[in-house]
Amino acid sequence: MANQSARAAFVEHRTYLRPAVDGGARLETKAASLDRQIGHQRYLWEEAKKAKYSYMKDAFEEVQTDIEALWSKILEIESLSRQFAGLGMEGLEDVADDLAKIPAVESELERLKHKRDAIVVAYDRLWQLTAEEEAELAELREIIRTRKGSLSGRVKWMAGTDVIRERPSAAFNCSFTDIRIPADIVDAFWLLLQGCGVGFRPQPGLLSGFGQRIEKVEFVASTRAGRGGQEKNTNTFNPETGEWRIVVGDSAKAWAKLAGTLMAKKYRAKKLVLDFSQLRPAGQRLRGYGWISSGWEPLRDGLKIIIDVMNNAAGRALDAIDILDIVNALGTVLSSRRSAQIALLDADHPDAERFAKAKDNYYPDRYWRGQSNNSLTFMRKPTIEELVRMFVSIQLSGEPGFYNMAHAKKRAPWADGCNPCAEIILPSKGFCNLVQIVMHRFNGDLPALHRAAYILARANYRQTCVSMRDGVLQTAWDDNNKLLRLCGVSPTGYVDWEYADNAEMLDGFKKVAVWAANSMADELGTPRPALVTQVQPNGTGSKAMGEDGDEIKEGAHQPKAEHIFNNVAVSIHDPLVKKALDAGYYVFDKPVGKDQQVTEKLIRFPVKYDQKGLTPVERVVNGVKETIFVDAEPAVVQLERYRTLMDHYVQHNCSITVAFEPHEVSEIVEWLDDWWDHFIGVSFLERPDVTKTAEQLGHPYLPQEVVAQSTYDAYVKNLKPLILDDDNSYDGVAIEDCATGACPVR
Structure with a gap:
């Protein structure tokens, strides 16, 4: 096993390691993190056997x-x-x-x-687990330790905590729900507050604005310097004065129910007072969850948006765009990196055109709409003219996406939607449940790959052996989980696998994963999973498993280039800045606007991928000609890889981002027209010109800067080891999560 790359070590350290003691000042070791994950798997297995x-x-x-x-x-x-x-x-x-x-x-x-x-x-x-079962957990630990496979990001972060036992939904990365009644709003906000991404479908009809327009709205600030006060909300309405007052409780449960109260109550109020005086101040670490409180202000700001929507819709039903704005606003309350969303609406819905253009020029006036990727769903085959129009829009604003709901329902009759990255087919009130296996690290040893798939798929199934009845979520979440037992075994590093795009080998790999998940269900006497296999973008998870000279090509994607400088932002006060400087890393100020204060530094991490599948091109930098190896795969080649995976491995969906150039649109549309019945959904992104430097593109810097091997070698030869053992900073890592930028870090 090679050494973990510096970028991978940093990403893992800042993304998945928790305080060694809840509320403490030191972070756990990687071995302790592994202990947590395996301990959680042991707990799940024991609880499932107790139920049996x-x-x-x-x-x-x-x-x-x-x-x-x-x-x-x-x-x-x-x-x-x-x-x-x-x-x-x-x-x-x-x-x-x-x-x-x-x-x-x-x-x-x-x-x-x-x-x-x-x-x-x-x-x-x-x-109690048998010796054979304990040996299986030991195998799982070794697969994770050697960076050949991984549990989901949420499990890596939350495993072993009391929260994950009391609120098992905290262990799931993403979810999907229809939004049609106030309880759905409560569910969505509750999940977002736990760091669970939410896919949603606005369902107008039963949700409505305030009973009458509320002319006066007052926010009472929190001035607390220590811990918060009461945990529950207090809701009162005085019909004589028309004052509606809500004292907001200091808990995620109270915040979630607050959103439901605003949606459900139809008081004829003249004044609304939202009292935040019970809330803890910003900067305090939340026990159990592990992240830092943002204080009361982000909640106030999100509620302002919702109140405006509810006032504008006073006395009438909310339309799809109103519901979109409300759920997007809820996503702003926590960091957007923990609040991934996708919104779906049927292409033939009366609000479809407005929905498709919801993010046209949305910034800064409707900034919250940036919280979700928005996709139109089709229960029919779109015309070529419709596809062309959507690609014109995609080239202008990046949206809308489009999703073949008819094919999703063919694979899963209960399908209602998907998670934010769209790899998992979900019912309304369903969770995505993920594990990953690093395919190319098993090249030359197919039996070991199949054994790893067996171990990971069984661990994946055990993650369904929980109750979602946490006192907030509607019971349908638990019912669907117990009935469907959805799994999600995903390859990553796929394009470097020796058998990539080999239909026979993919069929065999799929059979192993499905058989393994079924075997776990049979042993426990519980329902077999409805679906098992998928391909996810796998951004952060792959980055955290990178090794020197062997960074993982994420999901089923090619990287931008063979050699990249990844410029990662950290706070100017981050202790890592000095560590990086001492180790010889290039550290520079993150550019800001005129008269703005610099608050972040950028650390330059060198990243090297395998050259396989990349194309040599020449460019001139500072008058010097150099050769770089870049991703130049035609869009249709990427789509054919998608089709191969869908036909021979995937039961859910294969989530990839197809990079394209404008002249390829007609070929893409033709491919979609030919193969629509094999397609559910991908992201389309116009390919940037990676042959140009930041200066040539007119940017102060690029998050991922393509460089030649000579430039890469000159930089890395002077670098010393970056020691992170005593790094106890709680700051997260500002790095793109997946190819679509949609999935949450944890």
Whole structure:
């Protein structure tokens, strides 16, 4: 196993390592992080086995009831005996028969106690993991340790915490729900507050604006310097004065229910007072979740947007764009990197045209609309003219995306939508559940690849063995999880796999993953998963597993180029700045606007990918001609890779970003027209000219700057090891998460 690359170590350290002690100042070690993940898998497995053998608990209760009945009988006889003996009454003979039965009753009591104890011993033996099962967990640990596979980002971050046991939804990266009633708004906000991305479909009809326009809105600031106050909301309305007052509780549950209250109550209010005085200040680390509180102001700002929408819709039903704005506004309350969203609307919906153009010139007046990727869904095949119009729009604003809902329903009749990166087909009230396997690191050892797929797919299934009944989410979330048991086994580093695009090998790999997930279900006596395989963009997860000279090509994508300088932003106060400078890394100010203060530094990380599949091109930099190897795959070649994966491996969807040049649009449209019945959805992004430098493009810098090998070698030869062992900063890493930029870091 090669050394982890500097960028990978940094991404892993800042993205997935938690405080060693909840609320403490030191971060855990990588070994401790692995312990958490495997410990969580052990917990899931044990709990699932307890559920399997729950009938033994019923038997225990039955025996215990019999024991208690016998004890009561003995005590009753002895009590009567004492009463009659004390009185010296001849009536004592009346209980003689019962007294004579006591030895037999006591014997039966002992027998039942032995039976009860035997049930306890047998139950404990059955739910505890066997040596073989512990060995399987050890294999899983080794796959993760050697960077050949990974659990989901949310599991890597939340595993082992009390939160993930109390609120299992915190372990899932993304979800999907229809938004049609106030409870759906509560669910969406609750999940966003936990860092779970939300796909949603506006369903106008039952949601409406305020009962009447509220002319006065007052926000009471929090001035707390320490911990927050009451955890629950207090809601009051004075019909005489028309004042509606909500004291906001200091908890995620209170915030989620606050959104529902604003949607559901139809008071004829003249004034709305939102009192944030109970909320903790910004900067405090949230126990359990592990991230930093942003204070009350982001909540206020998000609610301002929602109140404006509700006022503008006073006395009428909300339309699809109103609902879009409300859910987008909720996504601004936490960091946008934890609040990924995708919005879906049927292409034949009355609001479809407005929806498709919702992000045209949205910044800065409607900045919140940047929270979601917006896609039109099709239950029919679009015409060539429709496809051409959408590509014109995509070239102008990047949207709308388009999603073949008819084909999704063919694969999954219960399909309603997808997660923000669109790799998982979901019902309304469904979660995506992910694991990844690094394909090319098994080149030359196909049996080891299949074994790793077996181990990861079974771990993936165990992640479904939870209850979603957390006191906030509607019960449909739990019902759907238990009925469908959706899994999501994804390759990454796919294009460097020795058998990439080999239909027979993909079919075999798929069979292993499906068989493995099914085997776990069969062992536990629970439903087999409805779908198992998918391809996700896998941005952050792949970056965190990079090795010196072997960065992972993310998901099923080619990288931009063989050699890249990845300029990563950190705070100017970040201790890593000095560490990077001492190790010889180039560190520079992140450019800002005129008269703005510099708040971030950029650290230049060198990144090297395998040259396979890349194209040599020449360019001139500072008068010097140089050769660089870049991704120049035609769009149709990328789409053919998508089709191969969809036909021979994927049960959900293959989420990729197809880079294209304007002259390729007609070929793309022709391909879509020919192969629509094999297609669900991808992202389309006009290909940037990676042969040009930042200066040639007129930019102060590029997040990913393509360089020649000579430039790369000259930079890395002077670098020293970047020591992160004593790095205890809690600042996250500002790095793109996936090819679409949609999925959350954690």
